[in-house]
Amino acid sequence: MILVTAATAPVGRSIVEQLVSIGTPARALTRDPQQADLPAVAEIVAGDMKDPATLPAAVRDVDGIFVLAMGPGVPELIEAAKNAGVKRVVFQSTAEIDDNAEQQPNDIAAFHHGIEQAIIDSGMQWTFLRLDINSADALHWAFDVPGQLAAGDVVRGPYADAAGSPIHPADLAGIAVAALTQDGHSEQRYHVTGPHSLTHREQIELIGKTHGRELRYEEIDPATARAEIAPHAPADLLFATWETHVNKPAPVTDTIERVTGRAPRSMREWAEAHPA
Incomplete structure (x- = not known):
């Protein structure tokens, strides 16, 4: 079972659709399940990153999670996932991060770098999708x-x-699906752009x-x-x-084709x- 946060946003929605299309059970986290309009075979659960009490149930019996950081609640989600025995985390991060800097170049980089470090410290297998701001x-x-x-x-x-x-949401989703369902992507920081x-x-x-x-x-x-x-x-x-x-x-990278094995849209x- 894969948990997808921000499941009604373009990338999250495409991840759910792609997971169920390959027969991988998907659980979609959304504030309003009645309005989600996601594939019927997906498990849709009510939850809110702003309400940490909803997160332990969302990660129960989950093997991997896709995390999109849009505000508070991510540290609590990571802690809940670690406690639930989740093995794999894919995090949509930012290419603004400078791995060699003592201090990150801006607030966006610092915010995402902090989450990356929390995920690393959790001991779970991780993959970071560092989306270029230009994309x-x-x-x-x-x-x-x-x-x-x-x-x-x-x-x-x-x-x-x-x-x-610019990158098509389904291409970014495809990278996430590959990292969530295939081996060989652990401890990878992928620089992601459109083609x-x-x-x-x-x-x-x-x-x-x-x-x-x-x-x-x-x-x-x-x-x-x-x-x-x-x-x-x-x-x-x-x-x-x-x-x-x-x-x-x-900037243009070959990450889409290299990770997914298919040409970008x-x-x-x-x-x-x-x-x-």
């Missing part, structure tokens, strides 16, 4: 691209020529072309953009990353996964 669809959640596309054909944001390497470098402008135009719309990216100056960024987005990190990659390709498939 995390940061533009889309920081500036609510789906909301902008629902309102019209123009997306407003900073740095039109800043490059990212191609695309600028913000190119990403929006590709989404439009895929969905039969003429979409346009309207660049706004950084000061204005900072005032409009989503309240929970790490503005300093995102703006520094985007500025660094203006007219410079984003195309940029068209990535675009199709975005509502337009």
Whole structure:
């Protein structure tokens, strides 16, 4: 049995779907099981990372867990998993971590590094999926691209020529599934990116072309953009990353194919996964 946290988010949902498709029992942790809309063969349990009392039951009789850190509760989950005899943990971390630094370069790196260390200290087998910030669809959640596309054909944001390497959620999920169900991934820190470098402008135009719309990216100056960024987005990190990659390709790794044994999904498939 594999426990999947954040099971109704895109990556978690795909992990559940891929697990059941290969006959691996999956348990999905969600705050509202009635609204989960997950495969019927998956076991859906009510739980909340903000309520540690719900976690021991979630990890009971579980062999492995997928952990996405979105807030409090992760240390309690790791402790509960260790006490329950869970053997394997796959953690979606960040490529911002510097393993050679005495102090991490930013708060995002420090937060995830602390969780990584707690997992290592637990004695469970671990695999860390260090997702590159350029591949995390940061533009889309920081500036609510789906909301902008629902309102019209123009997306407003900073740095039109800043490059990212967006990853399809199912590809990231595929790496997690491999690490959860196959041997050979213990104590691996995988640097994860999408397969191609695309600028913000190119990403929006590709989404439009895929969905039969003429979409346009309207660049706004950084000061204005900072005032409009989503309240929970790490503005300093995102703006520094985007500025660094203006007219410079984003990092691209071969981790998807190397770990899963299949080619990454195309940029068209990535675009199709975005509502337009």
